Amino acid sequence: MVPLVQVDQLEKRFGEVRALDRVSFDVEAGEWIAIMGPSGSGKTTLINILGGLDHPSAGRVVVDGLEIGSLGERELTRYRADKIGFVFQQFHLIPYLTALENVMLAQYFHSITDEKDAAEALCRVGLSDRLSHVPAELSGGEQQRVAIARALINQPKLILADEPTGNLDEANEAVVLKLLHELHDTGHTILVVTHSQAIGNLADRRVELEHGRLARISAPSLAKE
């Protein structure tokens, strides 16, 4: 079976700085991958390239049959709308839109809006009573759940989460991890950037980066066994 994500000799340079240096790995559909490493190791750069927010300097990145490096700006925009669901550490919700409208915004840029679907997505993350609240009226955990509902609304091929629990307390972290678990159980492919060993241990595999290079790929589940 062809992997959903193929990263082959990926390089990203910012001037003289090599943020990613010949990184290669594959991700199968339905896998949960934790991308780990110290600060400045290239985790966010990797996820930005996978998400079509940045261009690779060299190497190949293929997601669901599309080679990211060959796409123009317009095609990358379409790629993000169709295939990627983002969850960010800072939540990145539009402050003047309600929870419901924030989810519908992703629908709007994807195709057409469906208020009922958006409301159901929020119900699935336990926010049925927060539809008309703006982000300022929601706790950090609730905001992150809105972001997860928004990431899922267009049924993306790949969910990219950059430190999704980095700004949350333990209780909310547990809620978000439970949601990620549920997504994984329902067959979603998830790449999570994290510093947390605990979260890394929940993934099927860990891709560890150091100074922009692939240090190792490990399978915590096997280690646990």
Place this chain on the structure above:
Amino acid sequence: MFLRILWKLLGASRGRLAVALIALTSGAAVCSALLNVNLDAERKLTQEFRTLGANVVIAPPAGGSEAALADAAVLDRIAALRVPQIVATAPYLYVAANSGSQPVILAGTWFNQVAKMNSWWKLEGGWVSSRDDHEHCLVGFTAARQLGLAPGSAVQLRSGDRNISLTVAGIVTTGGAEDNQILTNLDSAQALAGLSGRVSLVELSVSGTPAEIEGVTRKLADNLPGLDVRPVRQIAAAEGTILGRIQGLIFWTIALILVLSMLGVLASMAALAMERRQDVGLMKALGGTVPRIMRLFLAEAGTLGALGGLLGFLLGVVLARWIGERIFGVVISARFEVLPITVALTIGVALAGAFPLRLLGRVRPADILRGE
């Protein structure tokens, strides 16, 4: 969803948008007022100009006999043309007469028409109100001094072996040739001169722009063969110059005000663009294309422009009334054709002022999401 987001955008940055709206409304108010004044002032001023004397003269051809006279039937032919721009028609017959031993020019005319086109004449005593009044006359200021006449005086005029007796109704000061003349009823002058049915010339007061006056002159010339139809060029040119200068002043003032409004909007929008970088970065990350995102922001600016234009138009009507009363001494009424012009100009200014928002299209989502 577009309208839903647009509505939220308008509510999101109320402070900055309010500043932009004030700039747009102020600019639109001044533009609306000046456009109203421009449209109305032209009409009002051309009406005012028509009280400043004749601007078209019809006379027998120049170069002919000095005593060349036209048939008074020309008056009926002018009336038959039914030219709406002709405000007043005053025939004149000039007769060389004597008052005692003093020579004097007697001008026979229609007083009611003379009054219409020369309302600025200074009058001491009374006016001769009826065109058919054969008993009264008006005496020019200089002639009255020479002949020792005052309102109520009797004056005997002689031409050849014919005499008439008139009572002075008033003394007029015109600053023109009339100051040396005695003005009386046309029939009386014709009777004294024995020139029944003859006139020396016909003065017309024609309203309109210089081009319209030129048009009326051509029409009269075409229909009155054998007569010279001449616009009084100094008056027509002066009117044209005044109107042209007023319109030029209004045009450049509007242009300046629009530029100033645009700068006001530009300042607000530049600050707004900084606030919106995050939103645009996120929208692009979510798959929003630049044209689709920009449509939202331009629609926001356009809505602001339309609202500013509408409010500005209403304020402008009030301002135009004030300007009209204070400066022109007339009531300037609202001209609704100014509304679409004002709204269109204000939307244009708002969109031009929204230039900084258009630069948001260059925002790179990766930079924004990194927190740069």
